[in-house]
Amino acid sequence: MNRITYTRLSIMMFVQFFIWGGWYVTLGTFLGNNLGANDGQIGMAFSTQSWGAIIAPFIVGLIADRYFNAERILGIIHIIGAILMFQMAKADVFQSFYPYALIYMILYMPTLALVNSVAFRQMDDPSRDFSKIRVWGTIGWIVAGLVISFVFSWDSPVSIKEGMLKNTFLMVAVASAALGLFSFTLPSTPPVVSRDKRSSIGDILGLDALNLLKDRNFLIFFVSSVLICIPLAFYYQNTNPFLSEIGVSNPTGKMTIGQMSEVLFMLLLPVFLKRFGIKITLLIGMVAWALRYVLFAYGNADELVFMLLIGIGLHGICYDFFFVSGQIFTDSKAGEKFKSSAQGLITLATYGLGMLIGFWIAGQISTAYVTGDEHNWKMIWYYPGVFALIVLVVFSILFKNEEVSYE
Numbered sequence: 063m064n065r066i067t068y069t070r071l072s073i074m075m076f077v078q079f080f081i082w083g084g085w086y087v088t089l090g091t092f093l094g095n096n097l098g099a100n101d102g103q104i105g106m107a108f109s110t111q112s113w114g115a116i117i118a119p120f121i122v123g124l125i126a127d128r129y130f131n132a133e134r135i136l137g138i139i140h141i142i143g144a145i146l147m148f149q150m151a152k153a154d155v156f157q158s159f160y161p162y163a164l165i166y167m168i169l170y171m172p173t174l175a176l177v178n179s180v181a182f183r184q185m186d187d188p189s190r191d192f193s194k195i196r197v198w199g200t201i202g203w204i205v206a207g208l209v210i211s212f213v214f215s216w217d218s219p220v221s222i223k224e225g226m227l228k229n230t231f232l233m234v235a236v237a238s239a240a241l242g243l244f245s246f247t248l249p250s251t252p253p254v255v256s257r258d259k260r261s262s263i264g265d266i267l268g269l270d271a272l273n274l275l276k277d278r279n280f281l282i283f284f285v286s287s288v289l290i291c292i293p294l295a296f297y298y299q300n301t302n303p304f305l306s307e308i309g310v311s312n313p314t315g316k317m318t319i320g321q322m323s324e325v326l327f328m329l330l331l332p333v334f335l336k337r338f339g340i341k342i343t344l345l346i347g348m349v350a351w352a353l354r355y356v357l358f359a360y361g362n363a364d365e366l367v368f369m370l371l372i373g374i375g376l377h378g379i380c381y382d383f384f385f386v387s388g389q390i391f392t393d394s395k396a397g398e399k400f401k402s403s404a405q406g407l408i409t410l411a412t413y414g415l416g417m418l419i420g421f422w423i424a425g426q427i428s429t430a431y432v433t434g435d436e437h438n439w440k441m442i443w444y445y446p447g448v449f450a451l452i453v454l455v456v457f458s459i460l461f462k463n464e465e466v467s468y469e
Contacts, residue, residue, distance in 0.1 A: 063185055070248060071181050071195045076202035077241040078177050081140075082170070083203030083321075084234040085147070086111075088210060088217055088314055090303040092227040099156040101432060105425025107156075108299045110164045112418035114171030119406060131252050132183075136176045137245030139169045144239035151231035180251045193328075200325055204318040209233070211315025217306060274404060279462055280395050283344070286457045287388055287408060288416040293351050293446035294380075295420025300428060301358075301374070304439050309363040310370065319371060323378030331382050340391050341463035347384030348454040350376045355447030359440045385412070 093099035093107055146166040153159035177199075185191040210216050216226040275281045305313035334343045354373040361369030388408070396404035427445050431438040 063191055067184050067249060068191075068195065071184060072198040073244065074177055074180065074241070074248060075195055075199040076205075077237055077244070078173065078202065079199035080202035080206045081143075081234050081237050081241065083206035084210070084237065085150075085230045086298075087207060087317055088227050088230055088302050090299055091217065091222065091306045091313075092230070093156060093159070094303055095222050095306075096225050096227060097153065097156045097159055101428035102425040103156050103160075104303075104428075105299060105421045107160060107163055108295070108424075109418050109421040110160075110167035111171065112414050112421065113164065114167035114169075115413040116410065116415075116418075117168050118171040118175065119410065129253060131250060132176045132179045133245050133248040133251050136173055136180065136248075137242045139173055139176075140238045140242035140245060142242075143169055144235045144242060147231045147235035147238055151228045151235065180248055183251045184249050197325060197328075200321050204321045207314045207318035207321075211312035215312075217302075217312065217314045219306075219309070222306065272407070274395055274407075277395060279464060280392075282457065282461045283388065283391060284408070284411065286344075286348075286453055286461075287385075287412050288419075289453045290348060290351065290384060290450065291412050291416025292420035292423055293355065293450045295417045296424045296443075296446040297354070297377075297380075298417075299421055299424045300442065304358065304437070304442075305363075305370065307437060308439065310367065311363075316371065317374055319374045320377030323375045324381055325378070327378035327382040328386065331386060334383065335387060335390070339463045339465070340387060341458075341461055343383050343387045344391075344461070345454065345458055347380055347382070347387070348450060348457065350379040350383065351450035352447050352454060354380060355443045355450065359443040359447065 089107060090104045093104050094101075099107070143166055146162045146169075149162045150159055150166070153162065181192060181195050182188050210230060214226070214229065215221055216229055221227070275284060301317060302313055305316065310316065331343070334346070338346075354376045357369040357373035357376075361367065361373065363370075392404050392408050424446075428437060428442055431441045
């Protein structure tokens with residue numbers, strides 16, 4: 063892959079995740095403060111990601127993979143996304159905001175597969191090249207948070223009261239339109255599946271990989287993956303409103319510590335897998351989930367703010383050591399025949415089913431512990447912490463360690 067192609071693909075990844083990080087992190091704070099949404103409605107808004115993850119395989123499998131070049135459909139989706147983002151910025155009540163958010167995420171989630179498809183098709187050695195390009199996506203997410211907090215201060219208490227967080231949608235609309243136009247200049251990535259080839263619903267959703275559930279270890283991992291997404295949903299949905307409500311300055315910028323740690327622990331992951339094995343690595347990830355919520359429950363915006371920052375910094379361990387190592391474990395169990403379908407199945411189960419349940423539960427619990435405009439955050443954070451601990455204990459007892467390839 064030449065330098066020009068590398069640069070173009072890196073820009074694509076940077077803007078792709080700048081778009082997601084530019085509005086999704088502050089969504090709960092915006093909805094609660096500017097649209098008067100309750101916690102249940104905020105949970106509904108976040109669950110649009112899950113509905114998008116459930117529907118995405120149909121868009122990619124039935125349309126993108128057989129009828130259109132990936133870079134062209136990527137461009138069209140992001141241009142439509144820019145229009146939807148503009149409409150979300152104009153919404154003044156949750157009822158008018160939600161339909162645009164739902165349509166947007168149904169369209170956005172397939173673009174995660176499309177940017178990967180465009181990137182992989184240009185690589186001579188994906189195992190060597192992909193991480194160098196994908197890391198620019200994480201950098202894009204980080205830059206979005208830093209811009210919101212430290213360049214424009216849209217998440218400061220004064221700016222939130224003035225409704226400045228709506229500008230995040232306008233910023234993302236501009237970025238989305240730019241990526242949409244830029245996508246048409248990306249390397250040609252034509253369909254690889256014949257439009258005459260028939261694909262069943264099971265093929266598209268990866269259901270042929272259900273045979274892997276006959277393996278006891280994989281079944282335990284699969285169920286644990288779905289369940290651990292419930293604490294994950296609490297983090298995505300509640301962290302920014304929590305930090306803003308208790309008075310932490312520049313909350314969105316501080317949350318980028320999580321993405322920074324994600325880059326670091328991604329580099330350390332192969333070392334842990336080789337030295338400790340898959341079981342211990344997965345358990346470390348689950349311990350981090352439980353520890354994070356203890357830190358959130360007892361930290362504050364003053365002398366104990368370091369506890370909150372450590373909790374955010376644990377994101378790299380939480381995500382990389384469980385979800386990324388889990389993808390590696392899934393790949394090792396699937397074999398050549400089921401590699402793609404197994405990854406599709408685990409994505410559908412976690413980001414689809416698991417987080418859909420998680421966002422609903424997070425909304426219900428947050429609603430139960432709110433009085434007026436203030437939440438009892440200590441009680442709210444107990445729930446995901448205890449739940450992660452229960453999953454950890456059950457997993458540690460039932461899952462048997464085994465050798466996996468970490469390359």
